[in-house]
Amino acid sequence: MTVAGPDPGLDPVVRESTPALIARTLRRAISDGIFAPGTQLGEAGLARSLGVSRGPLREAMQRLTQEGLLVSHRNRGLFVSDLSAEAVEDMYLLRTTVETAALGRVLDLGLGPVTADALDAAVDAMAALADEPRSEAMVGADLDFHHVLVEAARSPRLSRVHETVLVETSMCLHAMRGTYSDAASRLAEHRAIADAVRAGDADRSRTLLVEHMRDGLDRVRERGGAR
Template sequence: MVRPRERTATLPAPTLTDLEPVNRESTAAIIARQLREAIMNGSLPPGTQLGETELAGQFEVSRGPLREAMQRLVSEGLLRSERHRGLFVIDLEPEDVRDIYAARLAIEREAVLRVLRGDPERVADLLAEAVRDMAAATDGAQVGEADIRFHETLVAASESKRLQRMARTLLIETRMCLSALRRTYSSDEERVTEHKRITEAIRIGDEDAALTLLEAHMDDAVRRLAPGSTLRSPAVSRPQT
């Protein structure tokens, strides 16, 4: 007598809801984050050479995770490798500065247009909070953080995931620029005024004024950071308000 073949129970394939979150950050990721922050806040200024021996001793790690962390920053464009010399924090050349702000202008211009089609008063209230924090700041780091938050808030208010994702990729280089930018203003009040004007133009729904002020704000930063450079082309320059 032939016995019927026994069926083997098939376990269901795991779904995303079955996967457990990984909370531990790798050593390389921690080192990369700390180096990234040091580059952003100016503790590791442009052109600084990173020595493996010194950093490994400072972090109290072997060279393996340190090298992995540094390669992450190379791939992010924050470190450059020079043959037979080592790794250096990138220098932002005038063309780099112009490129960063041209990309930011394209993203934030579209964000403004989307905000104006939605609830500009609500967004203006959020932007005004960042402006107030900028005015109340007592040091350059606080001014820079409020400045970044203003522009992050503007892009987030567009409710476009892609605009937000593109803006995030420019965040670190923008922070590097802001560190140098602050030294070009006679007072922080100038920066506060620029952001306040953009906020008020958005509040009243004045598209031409908001876009013109935003472009002027970005162009002014380029002129300050890279004298002789500009975002504007005479053929396409917007009228001033």
């Protein structure tokens, strides 16, 4: 009888801890606007709703506090972080930094064509929602495009940081109920970035991405999404 030994070609199965699963659930609820900025999160109520004990819930909430998604107010409790004008500007600064770094890595690795295919698929998903440019589904499809770009860089650290900043971006866009009155300009901006990535044009890709981020921040300011 042959007994299989350790196979270096197999990755170990990673099982998420209960606090990690709770953190993911809360992160998604914040991202989707279920818990709006400034909302107080009561520990007892959350534990009942999620069907978990307070120990792992506290650990999960601590993780989100470290990520900046929750903030503790002395003698008052934990609240979803608010969206001040300074916080939104800082959020877009971080997004721009992370996404341009990911873009550079994608092109350095010669992954432009395959990444562009994935980006085009994300734009196609947005195009299918063209009749509802301010919907939650469109917000999600928009952010999926940027998620695809950063994941294509194959950098766990960039991905980890980007996950948090995308939650903050989603909070902002949900609070504002979108920043585009029509889908045409939104689709054009994203498609142009994908085209530049496919062409392997690093300078144009970066310029388009930075302009897209600047435009997003301007739209937030104009619509009063930051307080």
